[in-house]
Amino acid sequence: MFPAPIQTRPRPAQITYQSMLPLALILWLLPLLAVAFFSVKPAVDFTAGNYWGLPSTFAGLENYGKVFFESDMPRYLLNSVLITVPTVIGAVALSCMTGFALGVYRFRGNLWIFFMFVAGNFVPFQILMVPVRDLTLDLGLYNTKTGLVLFHIAFQTGFCTLFMRNFIRALPFELIEAARVEGVAEWRIFWFVVLPLMKPAIAALSVLIFTFIWNDYFWAIVLTQGADTQPVTAGITSFNAQYRAAYHLMSAGSIVAALPPVAMFFLMQRHFIAGLTLGAVK
Amino acid sequence: MTTATLPDTHADRGRGTWIRRNRQMLAPILFLAPGVLFFLLYVIFPIVESFQISFYRWDGLGEPQFIGLENYGELGSDPAFETSLWNNLKWLVLYLLAIPGGLFIALFLNQTVTGIRIYKSLFFFPFVISQVVVGLVFTWFYDPTFGLLNTMLEAIGLGPVNVLGDPRLATYGIILAGLWPQVAYCMILYLTGLNAVDPEQVEAARLDGAKGWRMLWFVIIPQLRPATFIAFGVTIIGALRSFDLISIMTNGGPFGSTRVLSFYMFEKALGEYGFRMGYGAAIAVVLFLIMLVFIAYFLWSMWRDEREARKG
Numbered sequence: 001m002f003p004a005p006i007q008t009r010p011r012p013a014q015i016t017y018q019s020m021l022p023l024a025l026i027l028w029l030l031p032l033l034a035v036a037f038f039s040v041k042p043a044v045d046f047t048a049g050n051y052w053g054l055p056s057t058f059a060g061l062e063n064y065g066k067v068f069f070e071s072d073m074p075r076y077l078l079n080s081v082l083i084t085v086p087t088v089i090g091a092v093a094l095s096c097m098t099g100f101a102l103g104v105y106r107f108r109g110n111l112w113i114f115f116m117f118v119a120g121n122f123v124p125f126q127i128l129m130v131p132v133r134d135l136t137l138d139l140g141l142y143n144t145k146t147g148l149v150l151f152h153i154a155f156q157t158g159f160c161t162l163f164m165r166n167f168i169r170a171l172p173f174e175l176i177e178a179a180r181v182e183g184v185a186e187w188r189i190f191w192f193v194v195l196p197l198m199k200p201a202i203a204a205l206s207v208l209i210f211t212f213i214w215n216d217y218f219w220a221i222v223l224t225q226g227a228d229t230q231p232v233t234a235g236i237t238s239f240n241a242q243y244r245a246a247y248h249l250m251s252a253g254s255i256v257a258a259l260p261p262v263a264m265f266f267l268m269q270r271h272f273i274a275g276l277t278l279g280a281v282k
Numbered sequence: 283m284t285t286a287t288l289p290d291t292h293a294d295r296g297r298g299t300w301i302r303r304n305r306q307m308l309a310p311i312l313f314l315a316p317g318v319l320f321f322l323l324y325v326i327f328p329i330v331e332s333f334q335i336s337f338y339r340w341d342g343l344g345e346p347q348f349i350g351l352e353n354y355g356e357l358g359s360d361p362a363f364e365t366s367l368w369n370n371l372k373w374l375v376l377y378l379l380a381i382p383g384g385l386f387i388a389l390f391l392n393q394t395v396t397g398i399r400i401y402k403s404l405f406f407f408p409f410v411i412s413q414v415v416v417g418l419v420f421t422w423f424y425d426p427t428f429g430l431l432n433t434m435l436e437a438i439g440l441g442p443v444n445v446l447g448d449p450r451l452a453t454y455g456i457i458l459a460g461l462w463p464q465v466a467y468c469m470i471l472y473l474t475g476l477n478a479v480d481p482e483q484v485e486a487a488r489l490d491g492a493k494g495w496r497m498l499w500f501v502i503i504p505q506l507r508p509a510t511f512i513a514f515g516v517t518i519i520g521a522l523r524s525f526d527l528i529s530i531m532t533n534g535g536p537f538g539s540t541r542v543l544s545f546y547m548f549e550k551a552l553g554e555y556g557f558r559m560g561y562g563a564a565i566a567v568v569l570f571l572i573m574l575v576f577i578a579y580f581l582w583s584m585w586r587d588e589r590e591a592r593k594g
Contacts, residue, residue, distance in 0.1 A: 028405060111585070124570060129548065130562060155324060
């Protein structure tokens with residue numbers, strides 16, 4: 001293990017390390033803690049110039065209540081869910097199939113198709129902006145959640161295919177061979193042999209894609225406008241315009257907007273990290 | 283396909299229908315079709331289309347007018363484009379600091395004391411929240427009247443700094459905000475990598491008297507190569523895609539000093555000064571060509587690995 005375990009060090013070093021940990025963490029999260037602190041202060045503190053002193057009253061419930069009951073925030077949150085969940089299902093479903101095809105079969109062009117997905121996934125997506133916006137307009141899907149979902153599915157399929165294909169490559173190929181010898185149809189091999197083995201990959205990808213799509217801002221402002229369709233990342237900017245200089249509400253709003261992926265991360269931590277670090281270890 | 287393969291339990295190899303005989307060839311095509319078609323429609327064709335549009339003058343509504351290389355000619359004498367290009371370079375170089383930064387924190391946290399798992403998760407936290415929120419958080423952090431940064435500077439007797447209002451500092455301020463989640467990402471890659479470091483090699487090196495920096499440089503870092511490769515890849519991509527933070531924190535200002543190519547192309551194509559799709563596409567093409575260098579490198583390394591995997 002590197003660095004050498006702290007337990008092998010002298011006692012003072014251990015105590016220093018133990019006390020540095022929380023300090024370092026507070027320092028690391030300082031900008032975020034400041035926002036959390038703002039979000040429980042009452043409005044009068046800001047008008048009185050009491051920015052960093054203790055809150056004169058605890059206004060957390062009031063501030064978050066306003067965000068949830070007196071603003072468009074719940075609608076934006078709902079929109080985010082309605083955009084994120086179908087994208088996760090669509091992208092994972094498509095990539096299970098493409099990953100299976102590229103991971104199991106040997107045919108000419110296999111690697112080229114795989115590289116097409118990988119390269120497309122690395123592209124700075126701004127190059128897609130003008131044509132994709134145009135395509136969405138032509139399909140009559142501009143400013144609809146469907147339009148946004150379709151694009152997200154297509155784009156995320158690149159990353160998901162990379163992930164799934166590499167995962168399937170690592171599965172024991174003998175299982176598939178054995179099934180073939182038995183004369184099992186290819187789609188049955190996919191459904192009954194490979195798919196059950198892919199559960200960890202599916203879990204990991206689902207959490208990752210959920211976070212990526214929930215946090216998307218660029219495509220939300222390119223393909224949608226207004227509270228009927230926009231997800232919470234785009235909504236937070238109009239929320240802020242509505243409550244300009246009401247820092248306690250803006251802080252509370254930001255925290256609410258950030259919370260779902262955070263919750264997802266803490267609930268599914270192992271899958272999340274397994275997904276992010278796939279390939280970091282050979 | 284479905285109907286043809288249904289009675290497979292009574293499969294009689296070699297005498298079935300044409301579909302049955304060719305299913306080894308048909309299956310991958312059918313499994314690939316939906317994903318590939320979707321990807322072609324929304325990703326590959328648009329890339330080609332962007333190249334095409336960049337040769338036209340087009341407001342997004344009327345008839346596009348072919349103007350050849352005029353858009354690219356205009357880029358050459360556009361000071362805003364030059365600023366964006368330089369800023370992209372700054373992003374690329376400074377964003378790479380996330381790699382040593384992440385390694386540093388990973389080394390700091392790679393211990394087994396009580397509660398270390400919670401610490402690791404909380405250090406990773408910034409990566410999970412959206413860049414929009416990161417942007418807001420840092421905008422307030424830098425705020426000249428009440429921001430935490432200036433409150434702290436004041437406490438040690440330094441004057442207020444308006445980071446985002448100063449054209450010389452604004453880009454660096456935004457990059458720093460961007461580094462926050464990116465360092466967290468690299469950290470988690472390295473923590474996973476460190477977990478897999480071969481303990482026997484470390485012990486052997488220790489017996490040989492290696493420790494500290496020499497151990498890190500000659501024994502540990504070479505073993506972290508796969509993690510470094512991924513960290514490098516995601517950091518480059520992240521740097522070239524940077525848009526959200528700029529849009530939230532400065533909207534390109536002050537005086538256009540924080541624009542990068544991705545932001546500038548958005549501004550030109552969909553911004554408030556009218557729709558110049560052709561010009562925006564030309565900017566996007568330049569950005570794509572920069573990225574292409576890296577894409578080629580990534581694909582080349584992956585191809586090399588594939589070949590080795592097949593040999594071994």
